[in-house]
Amino acid sequence: MPEGPEIRIAADKIERAICPYPTTEVFFAFEYLKHFEAELTGCRVTGVEPRGKAMLIHFDNGLSVYSHNQLYGKWMVRKAHDLPETNRQLRFAIHNAKKSALLYSASDIQILSSQAEIENHPFLSKLGPDVLSAGLKPETLQASLKSKKHYRRRLSTLYLDQHFLAGIGNYLRSEILFVARLHPQLRPVDCTDAKLLGLAKDSIEVPYQSYKYKGITNDLDLANQLKADGAGYRDYRHWVFGRTDKPCYSCATPIVKEMVSSRRIYYCPHCQHA
Numbered sequence: 001m002p003e004g005p006e007i008r009i010a011a012d013k014i015e016r017a018i019c020p021y022p023t024t025e026v027f028f029a030f031e032y033l034k035h036f037e038a039e040l041t042g043c044r045v046t047g048v049e050p051r052g053k054a055m056l057i058h059f060d061n062g063l064s065v066y067s068h069n070q071l072y073g074k075w076m077v078r079k080a081h082d083l084p085e086t087n088r089q090l091r092f093a094i095h096n097a098k099k100s101a102l103l104y105s106a107s108d109i110q111i112l113s114s115q116a117e118i119e120n121h122p123f124l125s126k127l128g129p130d131v132l133s134a135g136l137k138p139e140t141l142q143a144s145l146k147s148k149k150h151y152r153r154r155l156s157t158l159y160l161d162q163h164f165l166a167g168i169g170n171y172l173r174s175e176i177l178f179v180a181r182l183h184p185q186l187r188p189v190d191c192t193d194a195k196l197l198g199l200a201k202d203s204i205e206v207p208y209q210s211y212k213y214k215g216i217t218n219d220l221d222l223a224n225q226l227k228a229d230g231a232g233y234r235d236y237r238h239w240v241f242g243r244t245d246k247p248c249y250s251c252a253t254p255i256v257k258e259m260v261s262s263r264r265i266y267y268c269p270h271c272q273h274a
């Protein structure tokens with residue numbers, strides 16, 4: 001399941017392909033969207049905006065295409081009209097003079113025609129702030145952690161809740177809690193204000209680093225050193241995620257793996273106090 005940083009990287013790739021040139025053709029597989037094809041042809045795409053696991057493609061005529069990949073959807077960027085051999089069903093395509101952005105298999109595609117419609121959308125309106133949204137401030141996130149809705153929930157479950165923070169998944173959950181040095185079983189109510197502010201900062205910085213540096217959530221110098229010493233990507237990428245029984249990079253205590261809500265979480269029992 002892709003998480004915020006991977007979704008943002010995919011969105012960047014689509015943006016680079018379709019923003020520079022006006023569309024020459026837009027295709028929708030679903031009948032109820034067909035009449036928008038002409039309306040979106042000859043337009044420019046002004047931005048590709050991930051919201052959690054959904055994507056908004058904004059056009060300069062004021063329309064936005066909402067899509068949610070669920071488990072099956074897949075974006076591909078190709079040379080213009082160079083469709084790949086695949087058994088997947090093409091559901092939405094944007095072509096310009098140079099490139100095509102193709103969405104396969106997704107079944108949840110809608111047209112939203114105003115900012116109000118975006119903000120009131122049943123899925124989008126319930127999402128928490130996107131973890132990579134430029135305007136997200138640590139203080140805002142700290143206040144959210146301290147809110148009545150979140151104060152008494154365990155960090156392990158809160159950090160998979162897209163209504164709290166969109167774009168966090170399994171690996172980011174483990175990595176953020178390690179960097180913040182907080183045990184997954186803690187609740188915000190158990191933490192000091194300073195710890196919560198630290199957690200809020202790490203919740204923004206860890207995903208951003210992952211986005212910028214090929215998914216690496218480990219300390220970058222340490223990761224480089226490990227790589228120079230011959231470690232593979234899997235071994236130097238993360239502090240704790242996927243490192244069951246391996247020594248913690250800070251204290252050498254074996255990393256523990258547990259299942260929470262049937263998803264695996266990793267932590268250091270020494271560095272992350274209960």
Ligand SMILES: [Zn+2]
Nearest residue numbers: 248251268271
């Ligand atoms: Zn440790």
